[in-house]
Amino acid sequence: MVTVRDIADRCGVSTATVSKALNGYGDVSPATAEKIRIAAEELHYMPNVAARQLKTNFSHSLGVLFEDETNVGLTHEFFSEILNAAKNEAERQGYDILFLSRNIGGKRATYLEHARYRRLDGVLIANVDYDSEMVKDLVASEIPTITIDYTFNDHSSILSDNIEGLYELTKYIISQGHRKIAFIHGEITSVTKKRLIGFYRALTESKVRIPDRYVVEARYHDPQATREATRKLMNYSDPPTCIIFPDDYSYLGGKAELSEMGLSVPGDVSTCGYDGTQMCRVLYPPLATYEQNATEMGERAVKKLIESVENPKTCRPEEIQIKGSILMGHSVSRIRS
């Protein structure tokens, strides 16, 4: 392995000068700097990340925290899209991405301990229980963090427009003539609450009244739970004409139930998803849904995170709203009112 020593020898300078030249200090003449850069190039010099980190305490790597009790984390299309975008952006800026875990060398640890152990420069937090002590500790620590769809006081976050999303979706449904609109929502979280607000706002605004029993809870990303909720809804003597599902994936469960009941979409009942996954575009009929701009969310998250890593003084906490957009699909029928 070639080290600064080798370059120094070849150029007849000290290791100090090599280091300075390579890191662009103003402390070395342009001529020698150039000579050193060329030598480094020729020798395929690659700095020893451990040595550098030991001295500077910067690891040039970011942690991602994806909690995964149900072990579904990475197979969740919305989150894996965020992660993918985050990874690409981090790479572009020369940072590496590492999964935060609760194990260090086989021993149990907290997230914060793990982040410190690896000297992570920053952590991207998504899909976790934001009430857990461990997560709170991490956010409260000296390590810069950014959270997805949740805001801690005085910390940056990326927020998708959940209120707007359900508002627009509901408005759209109403515009198609529907009045009996059901909403199967996920477990109650801050995100769910926002979606409920958007839902009711749209209804109120259009003076549409629905019975309470049209709003039922299932779980996100759980087709089976959604399936049961769907059955319940459709067995009412006065069933809805349109159902909004927790997300695109769990819609599959609802769709299966409808198919089994011999009901077609959108002929017999209209449907909407949420997320705007790739999948929902290739279904038949294509699902109407609200597309969260997951790619932009991941990208912006990492951009902001790196900013606060590199400019701790000037970088202010910020809530970054990412607008999504409605994806019409063909799963909502037009009915006469």
Added chain:
Amino acid sequence: MVTVRDIADRCGVSTATVSKALNGYGDVSPATAEKIRIAAEELHYMPNVAARQLKTNFSHSLGVLFEDETNVGLTHEFFSEILNAAKNEAERQGYDILFLSRNIGGKRATYLEHARYRRLDGVLIANVDYDSEMVKDLVASEIPTITIDYTFNDHSSILSDNIEGLYELTKYIISQGHRKIAFIHGEITSVTKKRLIGFYRALTESKVRIPDRYVVEARYHDPQATREATRKLMNYSDPPTCIIFPDDYSYLGGKAELSEMGLSVPGDVSTCGYDGTQMCRVLYPPLATYEQNATEMGERAVKKLIESVENPKTCRPEEIQIKGSILMGHSVSRIRS
């Protein structure tokens, strides 16, 4: 941050002894070792990973290489399941997982350079172009690697039983009375070739002859391509009664086309997927498919990789076959022959 120095001072020994005690050398009396361990515990000592790595040249982290031209990598359920399992197993053994990329500090680099830069202990390779020079260089290097669904000479690999998989699937279809069986396969790769072998083997064994035009190429994970292939097949004057699709996800495209043509599954035409994703279980009807044991693949991959990292002498290269199993679903009808 507490260091070995602090522990040494508190216990009245040298840092050397602390290090030895903490790493379980036989060179320190049980009494002092215990004292040191307790002190470390009390002080919440956490070794400095950079210092350790600088000295030992072990990073205790593994790279994963997921090439991603189409940017679909992480959203591919099969691969993300492998990754998820790999991540869990790595965590369990105290290794961290880091994405291999082609950027180092913002500069373009090769995978090998990146792996060396981070001193990765080993690399898990999946979903890449195994013919690319960069990948070959990485495998040929001093860094232990393990590949998924492809074997390099003298290197370990995890192989799903692609021949067996398509063989069993085809046999099953035949057992249900089908004779006109079509196969939409993915682009030609070593995996695809194996699946074709299994397909033809089953046919031959059962003396079923199909016209060549029943075997068409689409692309993996591409519902649109599959959709076109499906249309082509069903427009034949003598269409197949059963279609095997490249994978579960691209099946969605085929299914959409069939629906649009007014054909029901399995009433009018039977279908099979490949992979055994969670998704295919919640479709209606549940898709018959061959379940690749992605979780076991990821787990075994990391186990073997760590083994070859920790026991470079004794650990032999190995091709590890992971058996999958047929998932019947309800998408293949029983027809009279």
Added chain:
DNA sequence: ATACTAATCGAAACCGTTTTCGCTTGATTA
């Protein structure tokens, strides 16, 4: 000629571990 300044560079300390090798000490053996 002298004093002062700015530019350029290097010696050396340091980051926190691991590891070699030699020193003690007390026990064992001839």
Added chain:
DNA sequence: TAATCAAGCGAAAACGGTTTCGATTAGTAT
């Protein structure tokens, strides 16, 4: 008793960078 030996421990040298601070030199002003 003297020689041998093993166990337990520590001093010090790495590992490969970064960074401080002082030294040198050349240029400029007086």
